Amino acid sequence: MNISKKNLICLLCLPLLSTLLSGCWDDRELSELGITSGSAYDWEDNQWKATYQVINPSSGASSTGGTGGGSTSSPPFVTFTVKGKTIMEAVEKTNLTSTRQMFFSHSRITVLGESLARQGVNQLIDMFLRKQDARETVYVFIAKGEAGDILDQLMQLTKNQGAGIQLMIEQESRLVSYYPGIRMFELAMALSSESGSAILPEILLTGREVMDETQETGRTDLKTRLALGRLGVLKGEKLVGWLSQKQAFGLSFMTDKIKTATIVFPSKPESGDKPDASFVLQKSRTTVHPKWENDHYVIDIHIKGSGVLSELGSVMDLNERASITEMEQALEQQVLELVDNSWKEVRKLGADVTGFAIKIHRSDRKRFKQIRKDKNWDRVFQEIEIRPHVSMKIERTGLSNKSFKSVHEK
Amino acid sequence: MNRKVGTTQAAMLIVNTILPTATVVLPAIISNYAEQDAPLAILLSAFFGLLIAYIVGSAVRCTNGAPFLTWVGEKSSPAIAAVLGLFMLQFYLDTSTTILREFVNFLKDNVLINTPISILCVLILLITIYMVRQGLEAIARVNSLVILLYLLFVPLYIFGLTDEMNVHQLLPMFDHSLAELTLASITPTTWMSEVAVLLFLAPYLQSPQKARIIGWTGLIFVAMLMMFSLIIALMVFGPDLIRLSAYPGFSAASIVHLGRFIEKLDILFISYWVLSIYVKFSIFLFATVECFKQTFRVGSSRPFIGTLGLLIVLECLYTWQSTEKLNLYNKEGRFLVFFLFNVLVPLGAVGLDRFTKAKTKRKGWGA
Numbered sequence: 001m002n003i004s005k006k007n008l009i010c011l012l013c014l015p016l017l018s019t020l021l022s023g024c025w026d027d028r029e030l031s032e033l034g035i036t037s038g039s040a041y042d043w044e045d046n047q048w049k050a051t052y053q054v055i056n057p058s059s060g061a062s063s064t065g066g067t068g069g070g071s072t073s074s075p076p077f078v079t080f081t082v083k084g085k086t087i088m089e090a091v092e093k094t095n096l097t098s099t100r101q102m103f104f105s106h107s108r109i110t111v112l113g114e115s116l117a118r119q120g121v122n123q124l125i126d127m128f129l130r131k132q133d134a135r136e137t138v139y140v141f142i143a144k145g146e147a148g149d150i151l152d153q154l155m156q157l158t159k160n161q162g163a164g165i166q167l168m169i170e171q172e173s174r175l176v177s178y179y180p181g182i183r184m185f186e187l188a189m190a191l192s193s194e195s196g197s198a199i200l201p202e203i204l205l206t207g208r209e210v211m212d213e214t215q216e217t218g219r220t221d222l223k224t225r226l227a228l229g230r231l232g233v234l235k236g237e238k239l240v241g242w243l244s245q246k247q248a249f250g251l252s253f254m255t256d257k258i259k260t261a262t263i264v265f266p267s268k269p270e271s272g273d274k275p276d277a278s279f280v281l282q283k284s285r286t287t288v289h290p291k292w293e294n295d296h297y298v299i300d301i302h303i304k305g306s307g308v309l310s311e312l313g314s315v316m317d318l319n320e321r322a323s324i325t326e327m328e329q330a331l332e333q334q335v336l337e338l339v340d341n342s343w344k345e346v347r348k349l350g351a352d353v354t355g356f357a358i359k360i361h362r363s364d365r366k367r368f369k370q371i372r373k374d375k376n377w378d379r380v381f382q383e384i385e386i387r388p389h390v391s392m393k394i395e396r397t398g399l400s401n402k403s404f405k406s407v408h409e410k
Numbered sequence: 411m412n413r414k415v416g417t418t419q420a421a422m423l424i425v426n427t428i429l430p431t432a433t434v435v436l437p438a439i440i441s442n443y444a445e446q447d448a449p450l451a452i453l454l455s456a457f458f459g460l461l462i463a464y465i466v467g468s469a470v471r472c473t474n475g476a477p478f479l480t481w482v483g484e485k486s487s488p489a490i491a492a493v494l495g496l497f498m499l500q501f502y503l504d505t506s507t508t509i510l511r512e513f514v515n516f517l518k519d520n521v522l523i524n525t526p527i528s529i530l531c532v533l534i535l536l537i538t539i540y541m542v543r544q545g546l547e548a549i550a551r552v553n554s555l556v557i558l559l560y561l562l563f564v565p566l567y568i569f570g571l572t573d574e575m576n577v578h579q580l581l582p583m584f585d586h587s588l589a590e591l592t593l594a595s596i597t598p599t600t601w602m603s604e605v606a607v608l609l610f611l612a613p614y615l616q617s618p619q620k621a622r623i624i625g626w627t628g629l630i631f632v633a634m635l636m637m638f639s640l641i642i643a644l645m646v647f648g649p650d651l652i653r654l655s656a657y658p659g660f661s662a663a664s665i666v667h668l669g670r671f672i673e674k675l676d677i678l679f680i681s682y683w684v685l686s687i688y689v690k691f692s693i694f695l696f697a698t699v700e701c702f703k704q705t706f707r708v709g710s711s712r713p714f715i716g717t718l719g720l721l722i723v724l725e726c727l728y729t730w731q732s733t734e735k736l737n738l739y740n741k742e743g744r745f746l747v748f749f750l751f752n753v754l755v756p757l758g759a760v761g762l763d764r765f766t767k768a769k770t771k772r773k774g775w776g777a
Contacts, residue, residue, distance in 0.1 A: 025525040105674065129654065132523060135674070137665055185647065185665065192650040362581040 034100030037162030040147035042113035051148035108162035113147035117239035250342025276313030424628025443594035445649035451594035456633035459602025467622025475618030479704035495705025570666030606752035
């Protein structure tokens with residue numbers, strides 16, 4: 001027997017290789033995972049009620065529509081509703097009804113029911129920031145009634161509902177700018193900031209009936225659709241009220257969240273207040289300057305915007321500078337009204353979703369430290385006076401120099 | 411196999427001697443004290459770090475690349491060198507242990523949740539022992555490649571977070587008192603003091619006389635990268651949320667996205683971090699083995715690497731079981747120990763050198 005030392009070591013090591021056969025402790029088979037694309041949380045009977053939307057791999061659904069090789073009659077996703085004293089207890093309970101372990105890394109949205117939002121959202125945020133596979137970039141929404149119902153609704157142009165709602169909010173904040181999409185870490189940032197307040201867009205069903213059968217999506221006009229609605233306002237950790245879309249739009253101007261927006265306005269204010277023109281705001285910039293005057297803060301809000309005229313319903317010659325100036329003034333008045341209207345409601349709610357506390361801390365830190373020490377920010381906030389200054393510029397007027405209505409005036 | 415390490419390679423070694431655990435542990439500690447003024451605390455600690463690098467570099471210049479403890483033995487007495495060696499061995503064993511524990515804790519928290527810690531420790535140790543057995547020059551070469559990867563990861567990190575960064579989150583500046591800033595800079599200074607590992611790497615340096623430049627260059631890079639990571643995390647999360655996060659730099663990485671097609675890149679950044687912490691652990695294991703070799707005057711350290719590794723694993727498994735204990739040590743206890751071994755020891759070496767030189771001169775005059 002003339003075995004070299006190296007060969008002997010190799011022979012001895014061979015049995016050790018068998019330990020690799022047992023696999024890794026953290027291995028997970030794809031076929032055993034329930035990939036959630038959305039989750040919803042309600043508060044019912046002093047318990048967490050969680051609904052999870054799990055992608056159904058056998059439906060042949062793709063993320064943006066189209067059909068794959070699977071069965072098209074089975075729904076693109078299935079939902080599980082479970083209850084628990086804590087969120088994790090509810091998550092674990094899904095294993096009693098599902099063949100797959102929940103996997104949250106691909107989640108796109110989270111919907112909070114009003115009941116939960118009134119109860120408090122701290123525990124939920126904590127779970128999202130703590131849990132390894134929870135995704136802090138999920139978009140968060142609030143629903144007036146049961147949040148779980150939202151996840152049951154099928155969508156037509158996309159089969160992955162979670163991804164569809166994500167697209168909706170991204171498009172809304174890019175094209176309409178009524179409110180920005182809020183992701184979980186942004187919600188946590190807003191609530192932990194000096195302001196201690198946050199906003200959440202509402203998601204709602206337009207009808208009473210939930211469209212949760214695949215055959216129902218064969219209709220051209222669904223009875224019930226998903227839609228974005230108002231803006232929920234949270235203070236501390238609780239929902240304190242709502243802003244209408246118009247008020248939310250004004251808030252977007254105050255907080256510099258406008259990307260692109262369409263503003264409707266009366267082109268000739270002296271002839272009536274009826275809006276008959278549309279302006280696409282392509283650029284907008286808001287700067288906020290707080291200053292202490294006598295016994296309260298005055299916030300100078302400078303809003304500067306420019307864009308293109310896209311619709312005109314009155315007789316007007318757009319080659320005349322006076323006409324353009326008149327419309328610009330009407331636009332400015334419109335934005336001022338939006339801002340004023342929004343500020344009144346925000347002040348009524350007493351929640352600093354404007355982020356004024358942050359601005360004051362940055363510009364007047366000594367006084368702010370004192371305010372924080374005295375714990376009287378709420379009083380200071382109520383006494384704030386805003387002075388909005390709006391400057392709108394119509395840079396282009398589109399492909400017509402005169403309104404079509406002027407043809408009939410001849 | 412142990413060839414000499416060039417000056418640039420050595421400076422890069424210093425970067426990864428400090429940075430991997432610093433990026434994980436420090437942001438939470440610094441931002442807890444200094445919030446948006448955290449970059450100022452890093453600047454302050456970099457200043458102290460450069461001072462320490464000056465002292466360490468001077469000590470290495472005194473030894474002129476000779477093994478540190480052997481040199482101490484020659485200049486003072488073998489008994490003093492042996493006692494100092496024993497203490498330093500204990501220090502390097504403890505430091506290597508905490509590095510291993512931080513490594514394992516991070517993996518357990520973020521990726522391998524169910525894998526037993528003992529398995530992780532043993533696997534990491536086996537790989538590191540293999541690295542150490544290849545010698546410092548091999549580690550330095552691997553380290554240079556790891557550092558080069560920054561060219562990929564830094565732009566990816568910046569461009570992936572461009573939309574999420576808000577420079578106003580860094581305001582108001584100078585919101586904290588000097589006392590708070592000093593408190594915030596104490597822990598990063600202890601990390602910067604790890605530059606003292608040069609004392610044991612010196613015999614393998616091509617130009618030990620350039621130890622100061624090696625230390626300074628390494629520390630400047632560390633400070634820059636720390637600032638980069640912390641400022642970006644601050645601009646993304648703001649000073650309030652960053653305090654809640656255990657690993658703010660990696661939380662920011664989880665938000666990195668390029669369009670809608672490249673997102674959730676945290677695992678990529680974690681993989682890169684794992685590469686760099688392997689280098690860090692191997693440098694400290696190498697220093698531990700060197701310390702052992704010089705203390706016990708053994709010709710070859712190879713047979714002892716496994717035993718020292720076993721000690722490190724056992725200490726890691728049984729001394730640092732509790733994360734709170736490790737966090738408390740990092741926050742409060744570490745400064746004293748590191749000041750003793752990374753500042754006072756090299757300072758003592760410089761003093762000893764001056765003293766013996768003065769003594770020789772006096773003797774010369776006497777003759």
